[in-house]
Amino acid sequence: MTTERREPATDADERTMLEGWLEYHRQTLAWKCEGLTDAQLRTASVAPSVLSLMGLVRHMAEVERGWYRQVLADEDAPPIYYSDEEPDGEFLLTEADTWQEAHATWRAEIEVARRNAARFRLDDPSQGKHRRTGERFTLRWIHTHMIEEYARHNGHADLIRECLDGATGE
Template sequence: MTNERREPATTADERTMLEGWLDYHRQTLAWKCEGLTDEQLRTAAVEPSTLSLMGLVRHMAEVERSWYRRVLTDEEAGPVYYSDEDRDGEFRLTEADTWAEAYATWQAEIEVARRNAARFALDDTSEGKHRRTGERFNLRWIHTHMIEEYARHNGHADLIRERIDGATGD
């Protein structure tokens, strides 16, 4: 695996720091998937779990979509991979599911997230509300939550990648 990630400057302002760490963790997940076949990317961590690298990428596309479209800007953006009937649909993969599609969807959601976030100051409150709690969030909270979300799932990605081909690294 090649490592093209860059940590944010140690003296960056708060917004640059938060967005830098978010991008770092986005890049980490991409790096963990690098060089694998679709079949390997669909490989579940351990039975009976359906957790796979491709599933994690699809999940993060949904998470980006939820926080930066639905909550931050109150956009009516339905789910891509899951449904009310199958809340974990992003993790249920078939041979028809491809890395090219999952990666393109994820990157498109990241680009929308960046554009939407650019319209807000860190202290600005979201236009939308969380669908379960009805709460509003400021952009600082959303960025911090996304860093946590990626960091947690990158830990999963580390273990899955090591199981697939023995590759390790932070």
């Protein structure tokens, strides 16, 4: 499978632009993981960090779930990989952790995120509140934050991928 990335049209309306850039960054993370083995995807960047491409994908599944299910839609959606006892659980990988599972989980969370977002206007407040701050957020804020979150982690993914096999790219 080859991931195709498309930037949003330069004259798109605001919602189309935000959702276009979010999708672009989702596709970028998938692209950075393409063609690697499970072992490579589990390989940590540099000691002592446990940051890996598979860990980033699992982290983004949690982030999609947190913002679009827990905060935006007020769904009872418990964490997938982390817990109060192990707050970095998505990054703590074992030989049993597979790309197939991580990728499928992430894609499923993206699909739920899209469906939930489609029910809101950009200025609508979230139905739920952030679990730490108790704040509500608009869909505009959540989309913008998610673009920032993906962009930052895609920078990490660039460096990890280059360390693994020398592949670079925007």
